[in-house]
Amino acid sequence: MSAEDQPEPDAPAGSDDEGARAQLFGEWDVTDIEYTDPSTERYITVTPIAHTQGRHSDKQFKKSEISIVERLINRLMQTDENTGKKQLATSIVQDAFDIVHERTEDNPVQVLVSAVENSAPREETVRLKYGGISVPKAVDVAPQRRVDQALKFLAEGVYGDSFKTTTSAEEALAQQLIGAARDDVQTYAVNQKEEKERVAAAAR
Template identity: 50%
Template sequence: VPIVERLINMMMRPGRNAGKKMLATNIVRRALKLVELKTKKNPIQVLIWAIENASPREETTRIIYGGILYHVSVDVAPQRRVDLALRFITEGARECSFNNPKTIEECLADEIVAAAYGDSSSYAIRRKDEIERIAYAAR
């Protein structure tokens, strides 16, 4: 499935937006136009950079050994890395636009640009750093 299509599918996630693909498509389309206006670069390329920067390289998994639960650090599969990055980007956009006059399109565009340039103001980058920090501690 193409990367933009997967972003659109992630935007449909929460309860009241579930199944409204046209709405999600229009949100992503307007957000990518805003990304192009902000960066003067190809918005798909900026999205790819955002996914590369926002995808965690390792995370923890739980292993029960002798009745005791241990958290063990594991590498993340490539497909899961992309899925997690897209999830973090959409969660960040949703969180930003909630109870805020900014539209979801503006928030999604800001999140993509911030993640593409590795800015720690991005929700996706903060989540990635948090997951990797926990995994590093569990080595």
């Protein structure tokens, strides 16, 4: 048998075909995410894993190595009603992603990344004391804190839109993600970012 007639060897385990099947929630691809803000790209990690069992908690700042989706899920749990209910928060995010895809026909993971980038403030204020006088001072925001603040604003927007209203948490989250991804100032997260930067600009 010549070399040309010999069958091709099977693809090894862990090949590209296997990697292509690793999708978030079994349906969303995480391999072709685009970033527009180079300063926060390092701190917005995208993986197909939405629950790491808290493995990041043993080291300071290791949270930036887990998926941005899981970080959003954890943020949604930080209310009195949802404390510790990770399965519920995960279900809310999963359903919201379906709504986002239905309305935009875009990958909801990409929409989330864009929403975080557009909701991350570049400046904020600190208070310095001179004698007995407290004076506001504008400072640049570290990239990791920018991502933290963006997730906080998104979660607060969801809570405000869905608590004691007829709007479901899934619907509220989808609206926040779509609005922030489009840099809509009417969205709570983008509005809060603009407000922080406005106050900082006045304190320069």
